[in-house]
Amino acid sequence: MRTQGDAMTVYVIVQLTFRKRDAYDRYQARFADVFRRFNGRLLAADEKPQVLEGQWQGDKIVLLSFPDETSYRDWADSPAYQEIARDRKAGADAVALLVRGIDGYRR
Template sequence: MSVYIIARFKIHDRSEYDRYSAGFSDVFKKFDGKMLSVDEDPTVLAGEWDDTRSVIIEFPSEKSALAWMTSDDYQAIAKHRDAGSTANSILVKGLE
């Protein structure tokens, strides 16, 4: 069953976040994920939105999503994400 990671970022140090972004593709392509959306200017439909970036990623399984997130390669770049932004993310299951 496909799963989706939905993440919101409030970027407070663009240079640190850019270091994360620069290494992201090389790490991501080693896994079975698919980028569905990266948006820094979403249309707010309800409520308030003060985050800088939103991301939606699809993986074929929860196992593959967690393998990516916990990999040594991803953790090596994630420190720049954490230094440059505040992140909120969830993993949701797709419909069968």
Template sequence: MAAYIIAQINIADRETYSKYEARFMDAFTRFGGRLLSVDENVHVLEGDWSYTRTVLAEFPSKPAALEWYDCHEYQALAAFRHAASVSNVVLLDAFAANPG
């Protein structure tokens, strides 16, 4: 079953963050990741949304997403993101529709 990552990011240092962006896709796609949305101008329908970037990503499964997130290559790369921004990142299971 598919799994989704939602990241809410406040980028403070675009130059350092660009080092994260430059190599992100290489590590991400090796684990079956697919970017569904990267948006810096979301349309807020309710509540507050004070993030400079919102990301929605899909993986073929929760284990694949965790394997990507925990891999040495991504964690080394994530150090640039951590240095340049503050983030909330969650992993969600896909909704399993009830056939009846």
């Protein structure tokens, strides 16, 4: 059972559609160095996901996790990430979702 003040894992799901691959590649080359400074985990990054249902028009899907929303925001709002994010924004259109984890779910 969660007590007040406990952190809940959050996930970031990003669907990318490339516009300028060279700009996105610059972002990708610098991503790991910046990301490892924070408390997140890269769970998946796939340019060829298997579509199980519906239609998907993106070029890449990325799944990140953070121990809590504060950790995510520390990374996303950091000057180091904001600097490299310029290349991501120039190189790809993105749909990004912040999703709260389910803690203690029982069937």
